Amino acid sequence: MNSITESLIFRIPLSPESHAIAEQFAQQQISQQRAKEVYLNTLAVYIGQDFLNSLDFETNLENADCFNPVWRMAEDVADVIIPDLGVIEFRCVLPGEIGFLIPEFVRENRLVYVAVGFDESLDFCDILGFICLSDLTESDGYISLEILQPAENLLDYLMQLEAGRDFLLSNDPLAVQFRNVVEAETQEKSLGLMAAALEAIYRQSPDDGGNWRGKGGKVLAGDLPAVGKVVEERMAISTRDEVGTPVAETKSVSRTTQKLAKQLLGKLKEIWE
Numbered sequence: 712m713n714s715i716t717e718s719l720i721f722r723i724p725l726s727p728e729s730h731a732i733a734e735q736f737a738q739q740q741i742s743q744q745r746a747k748e749v750y751l752n753t754l755a756v757y758i759g760q761d762f763l764n765s766l767d768f769e770t771n772l773e774n775a776d777c778f779n780p781v782w783r784m785a786e787d788v789a790d791v792i793i794p795d796l797g798v799i800e801f802r803c804v805l806p807g808e809i810g811f812l813i814p815e816f817v818r819e820n821r822l823v824y825v826a827v828g829f830d831e832s833l834d835f836c837d838i839l840g841f842i843c844l845s846d847l848t849e850s851d852g853y854i855s856l857e858i859l860q861p862a863e864n865l866l867d868y869l870m871q872l873e874a875g876r877d878f879l880l881s882n883d884p885l886a887v888q889f890r891n892v893v894e895a896e897t898q899e900k901s902l903g904l905m906a907a908a909l910e911a912i913y914r915q916s917p918d919d920g921g922n923w924r925g926k927g928g929k930v931l932a933g934d935l936p937a938v939g940k941v942v943e944e945r946m947a948i949s950t951r952d953e954v955g956t957p958v959a960e961t962k963s964v965s966r967t968t969q970k971l972a973k974q975l976l977g978k979l980k981e982i983w984e
Contacts, residue, residue: 713886715758720828720837720838720839720862721762721765721837721838721862721863722835722836722837722838723758723761723762723835723836723837723838723952724834724835725757725758725833725834725836726757727892728961729753729754729757729758731924732752732753732757732836733750733751733753733754733757736750736753736783737749737750737753738754739780739783739784740784741784745784746789749783749784751803751805751829752777752787752788752789752803753777753789754803754829754833754836755789755801755803755827755836756772756775756777756789756790756791756801757923758801758827758836758838759791759799759801759825759827760791760956762789762825763799766865766866766869767931768793768796768869769793769794770791770792770793770794771792771793771794771907772791772792772891774792774894775790775791775792775798776788776790776816777789777790782816783821786814786816786817786951787814788800788814788816788817789801789802789803789819789936790817790821793822793869793903795876795902795903796822796869796873796876796903797820797821797822797903797904797907798820798821798822799821799822799823799824799825799924799926800813800817800823800825801824801827802824802825802826802829803827803829804826804828804829804839804856806828806829806830806831807971809823809855809856809857810853810854810856811826811853811854811856812852812853812854812933813850813852813853813854813938814852814870815852816883817853817978818845818937818938819935819936819937820901820904820920820959821844822843822844822869822872822904822907823843823844823865824841824842824844824847824854824904825838825839825840825841825862825865826838826839826840826841826854826856826859827839833920837855839859839860839862840856840859840860840861840862840909841862841865841868841908842854842858842859842860842862843858843860843863843868843909843911844907844936844937844938845907845908845911845936847936847938847939848909848936848937848938848939849939849941850938850939850956851939852883852938852939859975860903860937861863862935864976870936871905871910871983872903872907872910874982874983875906875907875909875910875982875983876902876903876906878978878979878982879905879906880902881915883895883978885971885974885975885978889931889975892931892967892968892971893905893931893933894933901933901935904935904936905930905931905935907936908930908936909927909930909972909976909979910929910974910979910983911936911977912926912927913976913979913980913983916982920973922970923973923976923977924969924972924973925964925969926972927969927972927973927975927976928964928971928972929964930962930966930972931972931975932964932968932981
């Protein structure tokens with residue numbers, strides 16, 4: 712993985728308008744600590760919106776959790792929605808910090824986590840890099856800046872996901888079969904996440920049909936990545952009741968679904984290569 716010093720850093724100025732809205736949201740909080748957190752999160756979100764817009768991605772803040780007054784007061788959240796694709800989480804990195812923590816509330820339903828570095832004056836921010844949710848299933852939630860992908864790679868990654876999503880929505884027989892297999896509710900909420908999960912399987916095992924069937928089948932069954940999910944599952948499986956039965960059992964995936972997953976990944980490989 713490239714270090715931040717070897718990568719491009721995108722520097723984006725903070726507008727007076729973003730500071731004004733951040734101040735407005737901060738004044739609604741019940742403690743100084745919470746007010747500071749909300750202030751910085753709001754600035755990070757506006758930086759994130761500007762960054763994504765500069766990459767020609769449409770964004771939606773109105774429906775983001777961070778613009779919901781209830782979630783903003785209750786949770787540490789800084790999300791920007793890319794319509795019809797998914798949610799990007801922007802995490803604050805203050806001067807002197809070498810990483811950031813992903814809060815429990817945002818450890819799933821995110822495509823990537825982007826590190827936003829603040830200067831002491833809060834006049835500008837740097838996009839330091841990003842990491843994919845699908846690469847964090849064994850993480851404890853703390854992300855070192857050293858493991859981030861370069862910020863300039865985010866455009867290519869999101870375009871990969873768009874291409875995957877477009878195929879899954881197409882009239883190709885495999886895509887139609889996919890939509891018939893995947894539950895409508897899961898499909899509507901998680902199509903971008905499914906594309907991301909399938910992309911991760913392809914990236915980590917570009918020619919491994921066994922992994923394609925097993926891991927891909929789980930994705931089609933609605934088992935989507937989350938930060939620390941593998942660790943939690945291992946802990947649950949190792950915890951047994953008095954008669955020795957595992958507390959948590961692996962969800963069964965039909966052979967038909969596994970076969971479809973392998974075929975889908977084969978088609979997506981052609982698109983992504």
